[in-house]
Amino acid sequence: MQLILAPQLNPNEDSIYVVEWRKGVRDPVRRGEIIAEVETSKATVEVESEADGYLIPLVEAGKAVRVGEPLAALVANVDEQFVLPDLLSRGTTEASQSSADKRRRWTVKAKLLAERNGLNPETVEIPVEGPGPVTEALVQEYLQQRVSSPSSSLTISFAPAKLAGPQEDLVDSHCPAGRAERILILGAGDGAVQTLDVIRLTRHQLAIGLLDDNSDIHGRTLLGCPIVGPLSLAKELWGQGVFDKAIVSISTNPELRVDLYTQLTSQGIPFANVVDPTVIIGSNASMGSGNLIMAFCRLGSCATIGDNNFLSAYVNIEHHSILGNHCTFGPGVMLSSRVRIGNRVRLGTGIFMEPKVSIEDDAVIGSGNILVYGSRVSRGRTIRTPAPSAAAGRHAME
């Protein structure tokens, strides 16, 4: 048996079209005899037989074939059995893949989602019905089930008090869809009290414990929620799967606030936004994660806030304003529209900002300041609280 390969007719084309076969199936042909007419975009060319034999066309007329792939075969006898040899490398790869690797294929999106949630696609078994690959939706489903079903291996090595989160719940265990997000609160001071209050008012979150580095209070409770141990315990608890998201309740130590958020997120621990139900959020406003927003705050339409900010009560982030990360607000900070606030900015109580004020990273604004239209506070600068006598009319401006 001899193969006739599709010829390279010019350097600019990868494939040729078979216009017609001049000989029929198993017709006898002589070396040099025309067997087919093929076409490129430039010319029509006749293909000659390379040897004597009986012709077996391998490409239908009107179809294209890649240059170098079989166009026809010649067999020595008219009734000789013909088998196309496995010439194509991709055929062999597919064969070896199917035998050597029985594991089901994961889509790129499924893998990424799994890896982001600490699953190893190499080892995790996700059930799939039918022949398809492991999809993003299946991983999503798997993750939801993992979160909502009680972990049988749940043990807490360091647990002076019983966690408030239910181990077995008569409703939730059977109907996991409405399961609340289990929140671990970092810090057990005044901020934590406020945080617990907010969480208590929401239906979709449940405080399951607090961590604090003050060992004197370990084992005690705060508004009924157990103070489990030091902040360093967060990673271990995450490994045990006892909480879904964390929140930093500390507002008085900004450096610690930044460290906790950045370290834990880098370890893959997700952060919740804890938002009081009285907060009003406008259209197209957006928020990162780890934000703590107290009662009667408002995000105007199209306002954007980053991650890990602490907004005390009555803070107004007016429309189209942009807030960075790790900022802390005292009560009653009033932004007008299109204000821009950078990262790690600390704001006191009762501050007013006119439109288009811009505050750069690490600035500190004392209570009672009024920032006029378009003013800019440069990086790291501190604007002190105005003296009481002049406070009413004080304008801070650069």
Add this chain to the structure above:
Amino acid sequence: MKQTFLESIRESLATILEKNENAYLLGEDIVDPYGGAFKATKGLSTRFPDRVLPTPISEAAIVGVATGMALRGNITIAEIMFGDFLALAADQIINHASKLHMMYGTQLDMSLVIRTAVGGGRGYGPTHSQNLERLFLGTDGLQILAPSLYHSPGETLKEAVASKRPTLFLEHKLLYPSPTKLGEVPPLWAMLTEGRWPTAFVKNFHGGSGDVTIISYGGTSLLVDEVSQRMIDEEVRITACFPLSLNQLPEEQVLEECAATGRVIVVEEGPTYGGWSAEISAWLHRALGKNIRAPVVRVGAANSLIPNARSLERDILPSINNIEDAILAVLSA
């Protein structure tokens, strides 16, 4: 058999010659029976013997003569056999064709199109495979058009003539035999923006927003097309944007598409250093601001010459694998 890229150009050239008695084609080896190195003018000298003019091997003079004829009211289409030879005509393009219509205190009409076959992938080696449009990107007064798989090169050519502006028209060698993908192109969806130089938007999904935006032009549309098809099985939703005009930033719609995904890859065939993709990336980073979710990734040739051997050429030129790696990089960021 659908019309190929090459056939679309050839048919358009015939139409231009037929409809305009003042239209001329100039170039090396363009007359029958040879019909041009890439056969774009095959048959035309037989039909229009007085207006298809075979030139000596004088690229500067080809562009210069065509410029002079166009300045005096003709439509001239010059063929530069390989894009690499644009270097021989660079002075005529940069200091004459792109200046004369602008530097005399008023705008002069000039229907001049310089067609040229560009790009690698055919094993032509270091001096017959380049994408030299980068050399002309900063030359104002020169329109640079690079139709992709999703544009009709023939219609683009007619528009270029109608625009009465000097135009560098880039035809990628790999596109010549490809049937153009206009209208329905399952499994992808393609649409063109409005306007004289439309950007082609090609999606591998229906409804909702995408995961990744790929911006590319001309010949690399073939790679992006292949990757977009493959990514359907990987659930990665891709919107590919192929601008037609390279001497200006793409339309607002491209920016909106990029803002929606925040993950953008810019692909070109030339080396990335100092290339078109650098300009596009700088634009995206400035214009998208916070909407960027991953740094823009650029895919292009290695900063080297284009070797002749198949294995070496594959190693230098951007590949499907490079684009897939880029997709993973922006999705993981």
Add this chain to the structure above:
Amino acid sequence: MTVIRKPSRSGKSVSDLNELGLWLEFYRQMYTIRRVEETLLSLFGQGAIAGTIHTAIGQEACAVGVINALDRTKDVVTSTHRGHGHLIALYDQVEGLIAEVMGKETGMGRGVGGSQHIHFRNFYSNGILGGMLPIAVGMALAEKFAGSGAIVVAFMGDGTFGEGVTYESLNIAAKWQAPVLFVCEHNGYAQSTPTHVQHAGELARRAEPFGIPCVEVQADDVRKVFQVTQGLVNEVRNHQTPHLLLLHTYRLAPHSKGDDNRAAEEIEAYRKRDPLVAFRSELMKLDSKALASLEGEIEKRVAEAVEAAKRAEDAKSWLRELPR
């Protein structure tokens, strides 16, 4: 004789002039070129001009002799960095040129082109050596294909023979029989480099192998240049074949402002045989009164053009508004 139509400032067409009238008109053009360029050099010295200027002081007989042999209604001229004289001889554009070189909104190119980049009707100049030659060939072909009977004159210098595109252009012009007259003003220097230092062989024989006839003229007398050009223009127009006219001349001023390192004695020797001065002495004997009034008029015109340009507003940018 070639039909020459040129509305002179006296309102007469050149073809209507008697011999003396024609000579006075040639002198008027030459003197205008001389005074405009001297004035531009002085304005440059005062800092009123951006960039540089290339003058053809001493070469006026070339521009005037060649241009007056053309049909101003249809012939086309391409020019070089040293092109003020060609423009003035062809279209008598003094006010627009001065304003353009001074960067004014009233300039003929609204300040975009400046001295080296000027277009007016059928006149096109560019500052790249040899760059306009293939364009001139293309323009000549356009006229040929349109059957207009117009020809193209492509000015160049001796330095242009160093550019490769020159030979591409000569070849195509000859092969396609383009009605183009290449006019080389051979002033002996390419910027600072004398011809013999840079060119091998003879410039007069450069076009010969392409089958392009070359005529050499010592351009000391504008009438001689005019006469020879008339003959060549007829050849080019009637037989649709390219020709080369090689004019031997000398530039009395620097290449551009302030870059002259030629020997003072050499320049002085040429200054003594300045074609403008020689022509003037001859005309003085024939009609000194007409000459004096003509010169007075030109002085006044140039001075007024400068004053008007100084008062005009600076060129305003419109380039940014062009569609991209």
